[in-house]
Amino acid sequence: MSETPSNVAEFSVSEISFSIKRTMEDTFGYVRVRGELGRISRPGSGHIYLDLKDDRAVLSGVIWRGVASKLKIQPEQGLEVIATGKITTFPGQSKYQMVIDALEPAGAGALMALLEERKKKLAAEGLFAEERKQILPPLPKVIGVVTSPTGAVIRDILHRISDRFPLHVLVWPVRVQGETSGAEVANGIRGFNALEAGGAIPRPDLLIVARGGGSIEDLWGFNEETVVRAAADSQIPLISAVGHETDWTLIDLAADVRAPTPTGAAEIAVPVKAELMAMVDDRSRRLNSGLVRFVTGRRTELRAASAALPAPQDLLALPRQKFDTLANGLERALIVSTKSHRSTLQNLEGRLSPLLLSRLSSKARQDLSNASDRQQRALTVAVAQKRQAYTAVAARLTPSRLSQQTLLGQERVTGLSERLDRAFLARVTHEKSRLDGLQKLLKSLSYKDVLARGYAVVRDEAGQPVRSATAIASGAALAIELADGTVDAVAMSDSAAATPRKGETKKSTPSKSRPENQGDLF
Template identity: 55%
Template sequence: MAQSFFDDSQSNLAEYTVSEISGSIKRTVEDAFGHVRIRGEISGYRGPHSSGHAYFSLKDDRARIEAVVWRGVFSKLKFKPEEGMEMIATGKVTTYPGSSKYQIVIESLEPAGAGALMALLEERRKKLAAEGLFDEGRKQLLPHMPKVIGVVTSPTGAVIRDILHRITDRFPVHVVVWPVRVQGETSGDEVAAAIRGFNALQPGDAIARPDVLIVARGGGSLEDLWGFNDEAVVRAAAESDIPLISAVGHETDWTLLDHAADVRAPTPTGAAEMAVPVKAELEANLAAISARLSGSISRALDTNRQNVRALARALPSIDMLLALPRRRFDESAGGLGRALQLNTANKRQLFERRAAQLTPATLQRRVLEKRQMIAEFGVRAERQVERQIDRSSARLSNAAARLTLRPATDRIARSHDRLQVLARRSGEIVSLLSERRSRQLQEAARLLTSMSYRNVLKRGYAVVRDAKERAVDSAASLASGDAISLEFADGRVNAVTADGDAAPARRKPAAKKAEGKSPKGSKDQGSLF
């Protein structure tokens, strides 16, 4: 009776499939736990998956829960998950039927208190400082008088009005505003995109390229200013080719952007004062410099005029300057006639001496000397030609002696001897090669003989072949009455197969001897033949 009652109770239970029970549990968990806030330490985070989703765990000292951040939510998170950080996650608890696990689908993530934010900020500051993004050596100087100023801030706040008002009062220039959100999850990415967008402008574009940038925002809490601690903002500021002024918060507020910027301003108004000079002061300085320049020019002209007058008084008169040259000219003119006369007399005396030396005897002596020289040169030339002819004849004789048939005969004889030696060596090589090939052939023949099946036949075995001369490897392949041939070591024998229970037609003596040794009453086992 007890067994029957147990069977009836089992049959009354409803049956569920695995999918049905998993879906029921999923709906129950999601209905019981809607949006929840879970505080725990991030564990097992290795960055976003290739799909863009992020998977990790939240744990405390006694339990852990799996967590997932979908790709669309991950890109909007103000605080990205980091391994070991204690965070507060807001989302919906659900189950994953594929592995029977429950998890939280995170919709927002924030550090667990200001202490965690400060720890995260300090860790990020050390990381970026180690990369050299805060080095003073890479920071640029601000232009003294910029023509265009780019401002990255909210277009509706009081900050942009203060900046424009201060620039208008001090030195009106062209201002280009790039509107961004200065608070919220996307503020960091928008500020970084604005800085890179200003740097991407080129001279001559429809939008003028700024000479200096101002990134500004009013004061606020650490959470409100967190977008300016974003790593993307810091890297964009460090990469900016345009000098950048950071004016985020009040004078006591510090962000990572202040370290990466070229100049930090205590307030947005102070940034405007740093960006442009005071026009009235420039005009006053220009007027003072102009007055000083005019006074200096007047004093320099007066001084030069006095110097010219003093030099003019020190110069001699024209008569005094020409007196000495006139005297020298008169003295030279007076001595010119006497000098011409003396020169003419000297030339006449020299001509007479040369004429006295030109006598016929002197000319004849000179002619004889030249003839003797010519004769000596002729004799020397004849001797030189004879010696050249003798040397040429000797060279021709030596060449003719070398051009005989004996050297050619000797070379032919040496070549014949070498040819005989080579022929003898080739014969020896051919003999050696023939012997080597014969030995190799004999070895191959011995190997073939040792591997041949005929050696097996000599030990009493036979090869069975069918009517088509194919080797038979099993009895099942033959039927009764098939013609076969048996190959022994000393020849072949033809035969016909018979049934297994038929008596053999002929027995050998060895078979009779074996039959006599069998126990009495044993039956014949039959034969294949």
């Protein structure tokens, strides 16, 4: 049967998809959508894919790479924003999306909420802790300034430093507003810290990060995490001078000192040279005056002390008299000592005559000869005793005596072997008798003899004995063990069937249950 022809136009998939695309773009054109940022994806291509959502719907969005690099506010999940762009479709996946050309926060409240959340996060990491703060140098030789080189801020700083205390100032030019300002400021702080001391470019002793006042959006670059972390990690003391006195950013919390204005930062960084010179002059005058008073006082004390001291001849009179007395007694003492030593020497000379020495030498020689004779005799006696002992031992170690000991050992081993054989035979006989008794006991207690008398054991599918007829269900598989083998059976009636009468022969039909007393045997 042929189909009825139709006049409905046919379209290809591409025609339908691109037709819908043109319709949506023509209908909506350029729109502004307010919503909360959901999922955010940043692939390697540089584009940003995100979701705009409210409590009832989700709208997919895409920010092309060229637009993403110019955004004032980088998209973050949970931020409420107003997106401007056009609605279009993506035919490759049959979905519609919004191509975003501009992205701005939905009021200052959203930025402040995001700022508070970021502040809590960084504070929890300890980046704002007071113990991390460094002390500013009292008189730096080189100051590094991270700011815009064309604004009024750098001119105010240089003018104030020149008025107060002219010194070497290095400027790291950065953008202080826009999407790249945060990264440039962070690179400036890290760049100054990377300079080596004593290099071609002097390393600053103090850093100033400065910018004029503005709205929260204008100052947002100084709230970026990369700027805060660079300020907290700076090894060079850092002064934050961003905005006016009422403005505040996260870099103010991470910096070592916050200045109310850029000009105030210059005043904090260096003292007034004229005041320093006046202070040095004042302290120099005070030092000279103090030295004069000190020397005058010490001179007066020295004169008073010298007036109280006795004359030098009076101080030496008593020691001189004592010396003269000791000198007079020294001559007499030397004469007496010499006579005493001469008498002692004469006594010793009489005792040390050649005859006496000869006698002592002869006596010592005789004592030595006697000791040598005694030692020789003692050695001879000891050698004779050892030889006698060794001879007695050698007499006991003859071959005949060893043979006799060997025969005695063999006889003893033979006797022990015979005793072992007798004991083993007796033990085997005893254990065999005990095993025979246990076998008889096992045979008398085994159910195999009961099966031989005409009984049977009924087992279920698990191989367990069935002890009650009520435990057998209709259709259950059974195994009936007899004396000469096992028969498989199936129960044909339920457990309420009557038990066979006494004396009846058990039929081979497996549906009959066993007698109640048969289960009692097992």
